[in-house]
Amino acid sequence: MSEFITEAKRTHYCGSLNAEDAHKQVVLMGWVHRRRDLGGLIFVDLRDREGTVQIVFDPEGGPRAHALAHSIRNEFVLAIKGRVNLRPAEMVNASLKTGEIEIIAEEMEILNEANTPPFVLDGETDVSENLLLKYRYLDLRRRKIQKNIMLRSKVTAETRSYLEKEGFIDIETPFLAKSTPEGARDYLVPSRVNPGTFYALPQSPQIFKQLLMVSGFDRYYQIVKCFRDEDLRADRQPEFTQIDMELSFISEDDIIGIIEGMMAHIFDACLDRKVQTPFPRLTYREAINRYGRDNPDRRFALEIADLTDIAGQSDFRVFSEAAQKGGSIKAITIEDGKAFSRKDLDGLGEIVSPYGAKGVAWVRVGEEGWSGSVSKFFNNEAINQVHEKTGARPGALILFVADTSPAVVSASLGALRLYLGNRMGLIDSDKLSFTWITEFPMFEYSETEGRYMATHHPFTSPVLEDLPMLETDPGAVRARAYDLVLNGSEIGGGSIRIHKSDVQSMIFKALGLEKEEVRTKFGFFLDALQYGTPPHGGIAFGLDRLIMIMAGAESIRDVIAFPKTLKATCLMSEAPSEVSTGQLDELHLNIK
RNA sequence: GGGGUCGUAGUUAAGUCGGUUAUAACGCCGGCCUGUCACGCCGGAGGCCGUGGGUUCGAGUCCCAUCGACCCCGCCA
Numbered sequence: 001m002s003e004f005i006t007e008a009k010r011t012h013y014c015g016s017l018n019a020e021d022a023h024k025q026v027v028l029m030g031w032v033h034r035r036r037d038l039g040g041l042i043f044v045d046l047r048d049r050e051g052t053v054q055i056v057f058d059p060e061g062g063p064r065a066h067a068l069a070h071s072i073r074n075e076f077v078l079a080i081k082g083r084v085n086l087r088p089a090e091m092v093n094a095s096l097k098t099g100e101i102e103i104i105a106e107e108m109e110i111l112n113e114a115n116t117p118p119f120v121l122d123g124e125t126d127v128s129e130n131l132l133l134k135y136r137y138l139d140l141r142r143r144k145i146q147k148n149i150m151l152r153s154k155v156t157a158e159t160r161s162y163l164e165k166e167g168f169i170d171i172e173t174p175f176l177a178k179s180t181p182e183g184a185r186d187y188l189v190p191s192r193v194n195p196g197t198f199y200a201l202p203q204s205p206q207i208f209k210q211l212l213m214v215s216g217f218d219r220y221y222q223i224v225k226c227f228r229d230e231d232l233r234a235d236r237q238p239e240f241t242q243i244d245m246e247l248s249f250i251s252e253d254d255i256i257g258i259i260e261g262m263m264a265h266i267f268d269a270c271l272d273r274k275v276q277t278p279f280p281r282l283t284y285r286e287a288i289n290r291y292g293r294d295n296p297d298r299r300f301a302l303e304i305a306d307l308t309d310i311a312g313q314s315d316f317r318v319f320s321e322a323a324q325k326g327g328s329i330k331a332i333t334i335e336d337g338k339a340f341s342r343k344d345l346d347g348l349g350e351i352v353s354p355y356g357a358k359g360v361a362w363v364r365v366g367e368e369g370w371s372g373s374v375s376k377f378f379n380n381e382a383i384n385q386v387h388e389k390t391g392a393r394p395g396a397l398i399l400f401v402a403d404t405s406p407a408v409v410s411a412s413l414g415a416l417r418l419y420l421g422n423r424m425g426l427i428d429s430d431k432l433s434f435t436w437i438t439e440f441p442m443f444e445y446s447e448t449e450g451r452y453m454a455t456h457h458p459f460t461s462p463v464l465e466d467l468p469m470l471e472t473d474p475g476a477v478r479a480r481a482y483d484l485v486l487n488g489s490e491i492g493g494g495s496i497r498i499h500k501s502d503v504q505s506m507i508f509k510a511l512g513l514e515k516e517e518v519r520t521k522f523g524f525f526l527d528a529l530q531y532g533t534p535p536h537g538g539i540a541f542g543l544d545r546l547i548m549i550m551a552g553a554e555s556i557r558d559v560i561a562f563p564k565t566l567k568a569t570c571l572m573s574e575a576p577s578e579v580s581t582g583q584l585d586e587l588h589l590n591i592k
Numbered sequence: 593g594g595g596g597u598c599g600u601a602g603u604u605a606a607g608u609c610g611g612u613u614a615u616a617a618c619g620c621c622g623g624c625c626u627g628u629c630a631c632g633c634c635g636g637a638g639g640c641c642g643u644g645g646g647u648u649c650g651a652g653u654c655c656c657a658u659c660g661a662c663c664c665c666g667c668c669a
Contacts, residue, residue, distance in 0.1 A: 034629080041626040054629065074619090093629055102629095116620060119603055122630075125618075127603065130661045183669040203669085230668040231593095354595075354665050448666095457669040555662090566662065 008081060015051020019100045022086040026103065028053070029111070031141065032076045033121070035069075042069045046078060046103075049146055054093075054102040055080055065108035075114035075121070081107040129557075133571040136562055148551045148559045151270060155547060156223050158269040159243055162262050168221040168245060173208035175201055175225070181513070181521055182458055184228035187238070195588040201227035204540060206457060207525055209246040210497055213536040214528050221245040223543065231566075235489070235545055235556045238568045243492075243546075246538030252482060252496060255539055256436060259484060259492070263434065271550060279434040279484070287437050292330075292414025294440070297488025298433045300426035304330050304413045305390045311400065316377035318361070319402050327404035330413055332420065333390040337364050337397030339424065345397075351419045352401060357412035361400040365392045374400065418488070429552070435485045439463070442477040443510065451512040456481040458507055460495040461537075467503075470510050480537070491546050494539025501529040 008027045017026070033047035042057040055078075057069040062082070072078065082103040093099030117138050119127040132139040139145060160170070179186045179200035186200035202208075204226050212220045222244045229238060247255060260277040267273045280298075287294050290303045307330060312323025319329050334340065348360040363372040370383060378386070392398055401412045421427050442462050443452035452474045454460065462470070463478040470477055481495035498504045504526060508518045518526070547559040557563040564570055584591065 034631095036628050036631050037625085038628060038631070039625040041628075043628050043631085045629070056627085058626070088627095091627065091629090096629075099629085116602070120619060122618095125604060128599085128661070130599090131603080133661085180669090184667085206669090228668060231666085233668085234663070236668070356665090444669095454669050460669090565660090567660085571661085 008079070010079075013050035014046050014048045014053040015097060017053055017084060017098050017101060017103075019086060021084045022101060024084045026080075026082060026084055028055075028080045028082075028103065030078065031114075032072055032074050032078060034074065035072060037070065042066065044069065044072065044078070046080060047141075049150070051097055051143075053098040054096075055082065055105050056085070056102050057105050057108070061104040062106040062108070065105045068108055068110065069105070072110060073114065073116070075117055076110055077112040077114070079109045079111055080105050130571065133557075133563070133565065136572045140561060145558060148547065148553060149561055151551055152543075152547045152559055154270045155266055155550065156243075156543070158266050159223065159262065162265045163221045163245070166219070166258060166261075168219040169217050170222060171212055171217065171220050172222065173202070173205040173224070177202045177208075178521075180207075181517070182454060182511070184230050187227045187229050190587040190589055192586050192588075203228050204242060205244055206459065207522075209244060209538060210459060210536065211525070211528055213246055213248045214531065214533045216248075216534075218248045219245070220247075220538075229568075232564075232568060233566075234554070235548065237544065237556055237560060238564055240556075241543040243541040243543050244538070245540070246536060248534040248536040250535075250537060252438070252480060252537070255494065255537055256482065259539060260434075263484075267432070267550070273432065275432060275434070279436055281436040281438055283439040284437055284441065285439065287435075288410050292410040292412070292417060294437050294483065295485045295488055295490045296414075296435065297418060297421065297427065298435055298485075299428055299431045299487060300421045302332060302334075302417050302421055302426065304332055304410075304417065306330050307386060307389060307400070310382050310385045310389070311378075311402070314374075314377040314382060316361075316374050318358070319374075319377070319400075322402040322404050322409075325404040326406075327402065328406045328409045329400060329402040330409050331386075331390060331398050331400045332413055332417055333392045334397045334399070334420065334424075335393070335395070337395055340397055348399065348416065348419075351416050352412035355411040355415055356405065356408040357401050357403055359401075360416065361402070363398050363400075365394055365396040365398065367394045431487070433487055437483040437485055438481075439478045440481040440483070441475060442466070442479040442507075443474045445475060452510065454507075454511060455479060456493065456495050458511055459497045459504070461498045461503070462507070467506075470506060474510055482539070484539075484541075486546070486549055489545055489549060490542075491549070492539055492541035494537065496535070496537035499529065499533040499535050501526050504529055 010029045011027045012021070014028050014030050028046055030046040030048035033045040033052050036043040040059065044055040044057070045052045046055050057066040059066045080103060082105040085102050085104050087100055087102055118135055119125065119131055119138070121138065121142055123142055123144055140149070176189060176199040179188065179198060184203050186203065189199040189201065191197045191199060205222065205224060209220050224242055224244050225239055226242050227239050232238065256278070260279055264275040264277055267275045282296070284294055287296050289306065290296070291298070292304055306328065308323055308328040311319045311329040314320060322329055345360070345362050352360055361374045363370040363375045365387070369375070370378060386392065386398065390398060399416065401409050401416070403409045440455050442455060442460065444455050446453045456479055461480045463480055466477040479495060481493065483490050483493040485491070498507065544556050544559055547553070548556055551559055553559050562570065562572070569575065
């Protein structure tokens with residue numbers, strides 16, 4: 001067997017060759033993507049990270065290589081020395097990037113053999129995720145995932161270059177940190193040298209980055225792993241990556257401007273897509289009223305109308321009761337009601353029921369008036385008022401949701417709106433729709449905790465003019481917080497922080513945290529605020545979600561090289577796993 | 593914590609009302625083939641029907657439990 005390759009250097013990537021390379025002598029290394037053995041003539045599609053190219057083995061061009069080529073199988077690793085041949089016109093494969101050329105193999109070496117893979121790597125077959133995750137290293141050979149991972153690298157590189165240019169300093173913060181109350185469940189790490197104590201893996205570097213502002217670094221950023229021990233979703237992993245930043249002496253508008261520039265730069269540099277700035281802004285209240293949620297997908301309209309005042313007067317008990325008990329009645333109007341059959345309408349209840357709504361009431365708007373389940377409860381005057389508010393015209397369909405809880409109505413219609421947008425094909429997947437959501441409420445009342453909780457986090461600055469309401473009506477206090485929403489996903493969020501220790505203490509008090517608890521958990525931080533803390537604020541982006549949208553991926557797992565399952569396990573390495581009693585002893589741990 | 597979808601050759605799926613030897617495609621193995629590119633043609637091997645229990649003369653199919661993957665609600669400051 002010829003061992004020429006051990007001496008030779010690779011000259012090109014398979015996928016980067018084209019007609020301009022014609023007649024060149026090349027050395028390629030890659031995996032056998034597919035072979036077509038015609039007996040006297042053998043074709044192999046050789047694959048590397050840049051793509052595939054056709055290798056031709058014929059007895060004339062390379063007798064030894066041709067003889068050896070009969071034995072190769074899928075996923076073998078080959079080194080090929082050959083000549084780039086311009087294909088005759090009738091043999092050009094237009095569906096292949098390298099389809100104008102092929103490589104006539106003069107020498108070939110099998111660098112390694114391979115077992116038959118447990119699934120075909122052609123990207124055509126839908127393989128169960130179970131198997132893909134177990135053999136993730138093979139899944140990662142597939143073009144689709146490989147492209148996503150390479151896009152991710154490009155995005156982080158462009159992010160760094162933009163932020164460095166803007167004067168940001170990359171500073172690492174600890175992974176072994178202190179467990180904090182509030183927020184998500186922590187991943188804990190036992191300390192061997194301090195028996196009975198634990199570190200927590202950070203949910204975000206929040207406190208550290210604020211301390212860096214106290215230290216005077218002025219502009220900080222980090223592309224950093226964060227950890228949250230909560231139940232997972234299609235867009236949530238237990239460990240995920242944030243683009244994290246913090247700035248001193250700035251206002252909301254400064255941060256928003258920098259981020260808009262960053263997004264424009266990333267999309268231009270990575271996807272060659274121009275992004276229109278500035279991005280539109282919506283207050284939280286407006287987002288909930290018009291779209292039912294604080295992460296509205298504004299690639300389509302289909303807005304929600306508030307009909308509480310009108311429908312609340314009707315004789316329909318569900319409506320009148322909702323209105324009387326502080327709830328609301330809201331509706332979405334569909335212009336072309338014919339697209340929905342009676343059966344379709346009956347099915348809508350399933351869309352809203354997970355959000356607590358009892359059902360969806362509907363009427364069809366005709367030339368002569370209304371028909372449908374609740375039409376008889378509305379008189380002509382009410383009908384005209386509804387038409388005015390919803391813009392409904394003959395042929396339209398009005399879908400109502402009513403509940404004694406306004407939050408249930410909003411969440412239900414928010415979900416219904418998305419369902420309808422999808423079903424009616426209103427969502428243009430090529431569109432990029434950025435929106436800032438501002439003026440979040442500072443606190444939300446938690447039924448389970450029986451107290452107010454920070455909507456964003458407890459270091460967020462309240463809007464100053466709302467401060468007097470801190471004790472009288474905490475739910476009405478607005479925060480100087482902002483989220484960036486892209487195509488219905490929250491991709492980032494941040495706030496102007498509290499930089500005065502007395503205000504910070506007031507917030508802890510409003511959150512119902514005991515003085516001693518605050519002292520134990522945040523004492524060092526409150527101290528720091530008293531040593532000349534500049535006004536500051538920041539933002540953090542979910543890198544994984546951003547890449548998902550940029551790549552058009554349906555799952556966060558498609559943009560992470562080694563993701564975990566919904567139960568936070570790794571099917572490939574089988575983490576987490578049990579450890580030896582010796583290890584437990586060292587850590588002073590007993591397992592129940 | 594709650595609700596849902598799924599689990600049958602290596603892979604993806606079909607499997608009727610519970611009834612003979614569990615199908616197909618792709619992949620795999622062998623043979624033929626000098627212009628294929630999802631090559632083609634001929635032949636072949638390959639099954640713990642996720643696991644455990646139950647009902648039944650008889651279970652891939654019905655019931656219960658359990659494991660796993662996925663989706664949603666809660667949760668995720």
